[in-house]
Amino acid sequence: MGSKPASLKHRNLPLLMLRAREHLIRRFRPLLNAHGITEQQWRIVRVLLEAGALEPREIGELCRLSSPSLAGVLARMEEIGLVSRKRLAHDQRRVRVSLTPGSRALAARMAPQIEAVYARVEQLLGREFCKRLYAALDSVIDKLEPTASR
Amino acid sequence: MGSKPASLKHRNLPLLMLRAREHLIRRFRPLLNAHGITEQQWRIVRVLLEAGALEPREIGELCRLSSPSLAGVLARMEEIGLVSRKRLAHDQRRVRVSLTPGSRALAARMAPQIEAVYARVEQLLGREFCKRLYAALDSVIDKLEPTASR
DNA sequence: TGAATCTTGCTAATATATTAGTAATCGTTC
DNA sequence: GAACGATTACTAATATATTAGCAAGATTCA
Numbered sequence: 001m002g003s004k005p006a007s008l009k010h011r012n013l014p015l016l017m018l019r020a021r022e023h024l025i026r027r028f029r030p031l032l033n034a035h036g037i038t039e040q041q042w043r044i045v046r047v048l049l050e051a052g053a054l055e056p057r058e059i060g061e062l063c064r065l066s067s068p069s070l071a072g073v074l075a076r077m078e079e080i081g082l083v084s085r086k087r088l089a090h091d092q093r094r095v096r097v098s099l100t101p102g103s104r105a106l107a108a109r110m111a112p113q114i115e116a117v118y119a120r121v122e123q124l125l126g127r128e129f130c131k132r133l134y135a136a137l138d139s140v141i142d143k144l145e146p147t148a149s150r
Numbered sequence: 151m152g153s154k155p156a157s158l159k160h161r162n163l164p165l166l167m168l169r170a171r172e173h174l175i176r177r178f179r180p181l182l183n184a185h186g187i188t189e190q191q192w193r194i195v196r197v198l199l200e201a202g203a204l205e206p207r208e209i210g211e212l213c214r215l216s217s218p219s220l221a222g223v224l225a226r227m228e229e230i231g232l233v234s235r236k237r238l239a240h241d242q243r244r245v246r247v248s249l250t251p252g253s254r255a256l257a258a259r260m261a262p263q264i265e266a267v268y269a270r271v272e273q274l275l276g277r278e279f280c281k282r283l284y285a286a287l288d289s290v291i292d293k294l295e296p297t298a299s300r
Numbered sequence: 301t302g303a304a305t306c307t308t309g310c311t312a313a314t315a316t317a318t319t320a321g322t323a324a325t326c327g328t329t330c
Numbered sequence: 331g332a333a334c335g336a337t338t339a340c341t342a343a344t345a346t347a348t349t350a351g352c353a354a355g356a357t358t359c360a
Contacts (some may be wrong), residue, residue, distance in 0.1 A: 001254070005199075005254065005257075005258060006199055006254070006257035006258045006260070006261035007261055008196065008199070008200075008264060008265065009265060009268075010264075010268040011192065011263065011284065012196055012205065013174060013268075013271075013283075013284070014171055014174055014175045014178065014189070015193055015213065015214065016284065016287045016288070016291075017170060017171040017174065017287060018171060018214055019168060019214055019287075019291055020287040020290040020291050021164055021165065021167040021168060021171065022214055023166055023290060023291050023294040023295070024167065024290065024294060025164045026161060026294070028164065028292065029318095033319090036344070038318090038344070039345085039346095040166070040345085043162065043165055046158065046162055049155075049156055052156075054345095055305090055308085055309095056308080056309065056310095057308065059311080062224060063311045064165065064168055064169055064172055065346085065347090066346095066347065066348070067308085067309065067310075068310080068311080068312090068346090068347075068348075068349085068350095069311060069345095069346055069347055069348085070309085070310095071309070071311075072345075072346070073345080073346075081275060091307095091308085091355075091356070091358070092354080092355055092356090093307070093309065093354070093355050094299050094307090094309080094355095095308085095309070096307065104155065104156070107155075107156035108155060110156070111156035111157055111158050114158060114160075115158065115160065115254040118159075118163075120217055121163075121294070124293050124294060125289075125290065125294070129286070129289070132286070133286055133290070133345080134161065134163070134166065135161075135168040136279070136283055136286060137166045137169075138166070139211070139275075139279070140170040140173060140174065140275065140283070141166075141169055141170050141173050143270070143274050144173040144174060144176070144177065144275070145173070145274050146218045146272060177359065179348095185350090187314070188315070188316085188348090189316095190315085190316070194310085205338085205339095206338080206339065206340095207337090207338070207339080215316085215317090215341075216316090216317065216318070216319095217315055217338085217340075218314055218316090218317075218318075218319085218320095218340080218341080218342090219315095219318085220339085220340095221339070221340055222315075223315080223316075226315080241325075241326070241338090242324075242325060242338095243324065243325045243326070243336085243337070243338045243339070244325095244337095244338065244339080245339070
């Protein structure tokens with residue numbers, strides 16, 4: 001009984017980050033919806049644009065999508081023609097995921113609109129602020145790397 | 151045919167925020183798992199601890215949980231005895247959600263461990279850095295408020 | 301060679317997220 | 331006080347997240 005009440009002195013930082021991200025993503029969501037593509041699918045298209053064809057494991061690493069999530073996402077993307085999957089000849093376990101002409105065209109249509117949102121966001125937040133924000137987030141990732149000190 | 155290739159000059163900021171958040175939450179997850187509580191459930195317990203009994207709509211606002219998500223989360227929480235739900239007498243539409251003795255005891259057990267993780271995170275990131283990070287995230291939320299300038 | 305081990309992508313089960321829509325209730329107006 | 335609009339919590343359908351586990355293919359080494 002009478003267990004001491006919980007005293008949490010720190011603000012909920014993961015929640016704060018979630019909220020900030022949500023406010024940001026809100027600016028992009030209408031765009032994604034208008035093009036009939038989900039946030040995760042767009043993340044994958046983006047990395048494939050930049051890095052070329054990749055394997056699921058690499059996509060998962062870059063887009064922060066777990067293997068089970070990827071299984072579904074990639075299957076749906078293949079179904080609607082956003083990516084194609086091919087088994088590697090020399091290693092039957094592995095798969096190569098690449099963009100299709102259709103998804104490249106979609107990306108080309110979306111890119112300027114995406115850039116416009118970034119421009120607006122930068123305008124609202126300030127150019128300097130944005131630079132520092134990117135750097136801070138990079139730093140969080142780097143310093144909390146689980147491979148480093150636990 | 152020759153549609154111009156997409157050129158995205160900005161790094162994917164929502165993804166960057168997701169990655170930073172994930173690196174952070176990774177430090178808490180083992181703790182939550184050990185106590186058999188999910189991230190969302192813990193968020194709700196925290197706000198109820200701080201704010202007292204609330205209505206679903208308020209919880210959703212504070213925890214960034216959509217109404218449909220809340221329906222399921224609160225139902226499961228009630229089932230395992232983490233919260234209780236009661237209809238308001240003077241307004242039959244509304245519901246009042248409150249903690250139970252069990253969830254208060256759970257929070258009391260978890261609080262020091264949660265605080266320990268924050269201490270470790272602050273040690274890794276630096277105290278000053280953390281302060282600026284909180285402020286920056288607050289600023290993002292404030293400046294991207296959808297009620298403000300579109 | 302062949303057994304132990306690792307890697308890769310996958311499935312299963314459950315919990316949440318997103319979008320759309322709905323029934324019950326409340327407040328207000330005519 | 332009946333009609334209307336707004337609010338509240340909810341359901342339905344689908345997409346994704348999390349945890350656990352697995353089977354096939356590749357690798358290592360006795």
